[in-house]
Amino acid sequence: MYDFAADIADCALAVETALDRQLTAERLSGPGPAAGRLIAAMRHGSLAGGKRLRPLLVRQAANIFNVPPHAALMAGLAVEMVHCYSLIHDDLPAMDDDDLRRGRPTVHKAFDEATAILAGDGLLTQAFGLLSSPECHPEPATRIALVTELVAGSGTGGMVGGQMRDIEGEAGGFSGDEVATMQAMKTGALIRASVRMGAILGGADPRALSALTAYAEAAGRAFQLADDILDVTATPEAMGKATGKDAAKGKQTLVAKVGLEEAREHLKATVNDALSALRTFGPKADGLRATARYFASREN
Template sequence: MPSEGHRSESRGVSELSSILAARGEAVTRCLDRLLPPVEGPRGRVVAAMRYSALSGGKRLRPFLVIESARLFDVAPEAALECAAAVEMVHCYSLIHDDLPAMDDSDLRRGRPTVHRAFDEATAILAGDGLLTEAFAVLADPRCHPDPAVRTALIAGLAAAAGAAGMVGGQMIDISPQRADLDLDGITGLQRLKTGALITFSCEAGAILGGADAAARQALRAYAEDLGLAFQIIDDLLDYESTPEELGKPTGQDAVLGKATFVGQLGRAGARSRAEALVERACAQLEIFAEKAKLLEETARFVLERRT
């Protein structure tokens, strides 16, 4: 994986996109190595796991693991397995979110969702497989030689993925009361459903790097605001983009009657809120000085994304 270093001048969108893509390709290679081979009686579920995990995507969460770890001089290669584990959990959540019992979506990352490409039962098991495989990766000494670090990573990911994080957020998201949420309620929901794993991604880098409490808190605050900004832009894209651009259906929030940031604030108000969150997120990185330049640029890049 190439090392770009940190520098004072800002990168352009195309250069940052190239760095994100390079990190994403490294994560994909790592996922390909870590996931089981497609063979024997279990081959169908493994094929579904691989179909989801190796299908590309933004790879934002593993990127945040790698770049947060770099703040503490952890080489990108040393953070790769942890980053891949985080992406496994993200992919599991997408598989389950797309199920007929959840969002009932037919398209993800520009191709049929797992339950459409395989079947519903296989999709459920593939999600389960990716979730549990992530913890196996974190428990392996190849992820980190120190058992205490591995334990901290496992505990942190479990908290982010469970009822106090993603699962809890998804429960609120599919509840009948979702349509009646006010702005505070939507914010709370998205801090769990979307924000919890983004926040853990930055915390994981700090854990790998042996960061002190102040550094960990700064990264947590950065990630919490970044996660909300990311979701607000996602809401805007649901209104403004096409399925071809996004690689998934658009207009779904309105069809499902979900309260969103755009519905509460309007498009201009939602974008203004996202911009304010990004500014606040970047301010949290000041303690890292120039080392955090790429994380700062990533936050601003979120505002410009079209997928």
Template sequence: MDAFTDRLVARAAAIEPVLEGLLDDLPAFGELERPLRLMAAMRHAVLGGGKRLRPFLVVEAAALFGREDEGVLRAAAAIELLHCYSLVHDDLPAMDDDDLRRGRPTVHKAYDEATAILAGDALLTLAFDVLADPATDADPAVRAALVLGLARASGPGGMVGGQMLDLEAESVPPAEAGVRTLQAMKTGALLRFSVEAGAILGGAPAEARRALLHYGAATGAAFQLADDLLDATATAAETGKRTGKDAARGKATLVALHGVERSRRMLVALVAQAEAALAPFGPAADTLRQAARFVADRRR
């Protein structure tokens, strides 16, 4: 996996200056002012490290269809902005009440709760600003497809709805089908859309886009299952965040339902599904295959 890790790091390095530019203190055209404390909190949330997996999937999926340019990086950055907003709000006392994220204080600890709420709101809004900007793609239809896709992946029928189901599951634990649904919404939807966004930017034909959606769904499920396994088996020093919280709060997870060993076997099967979905692309999709394995094998 060394070559893959190097590629992941290189893609992250390419996206970092794009994120920094989007989070500059200087107002964009049409804005009046950017409050300094708000911008500092947003940068704390976004520029504090992270694998940049979602941007990586956008860039690699677009590259399958020959597109690699600044517009792809902007779209990838937009998805990362939205992902980071979700982390800021997830960490709040009313939600998961976490003090540590990526080995650093969470935004509400580094600043305050009100600033964290506003920083998350601003990151969410900025994500759609970036996708709607002609600098991301000259074709209005492409921009509209990206905006609609991200809204569906992150809204009431996607990430936010999944978070609501997750909260409800603490008091009324669902059966396995319910756990799979809430995880496909809470975590999987945004990962799946990351791959789809690359296909949209690359002008992928319908059949190729469907194959990538299957890949994204399996990879998203693998990501969540690996995350749940880490919470059950790893230390905070290994992951950079508090562990053991799922069991403490009675969260509905596949690990809680099936135990660690069976969950590990299920994780292997999900990776195989993700790899199989890429069969139409042949060796050109090897990096995406490695991404699915990386998701399953990660320790953070």
């Protein structure tokens, strides 16, 4: 019987341990010595917190193809480094201007703005170093495919482009479809990449990859919709960061467009879409099913 609580805890511990091992002067130096303050900021922005949901998706998708968790760890770690860099940059005064993240001072508050920018840059760069290493996968073609997938999920047609659209949306005037496009890029694209990278590790055929992509896109929509609902309903203490900021900044969300109750109904339907996409995979996909349900039920 699949145990989601055990799976998410085991994955979080594996990621935390691997991050701690990677973010050291020995690993990060070359050709010159890595600056201690920069390493400390990178560690502050990525260690001791987070549910590590994106590495979990990599490992759960890979599990469908009998890839053991340890063989999916480096790819998951690369996705998590990209995610952590994005949070560090999102928290900057020029972006979302947040003082707290996971209940602790954000990197620019604990250090300074310039160091926070460089810490994000360092994590982003290191992520692709991990994917290019034989430690990630023995086959060069697979490593290239993983790099290509993470570029698509995190770049101008994905997460970074979605953040730009989010900033543009603060001026108002987005239609419902435009909100959906922005959120699919800003949040959904990295979730999509996580699932697809797990499938790539497993050598998925085009049909399986297509089904998993449909799951990932629906799961990404559910995650963002739940996040938007929590921004309205949760306390700052539960979230570990400020809430109510979407409305205050005029951010374009589905909750703002249709209201809380309709958004909750839409969330249920979106989770069902994600589950339907997995119907051909049987019990091997129970992890992905549990994660989609968790996205909708989480409280922080």
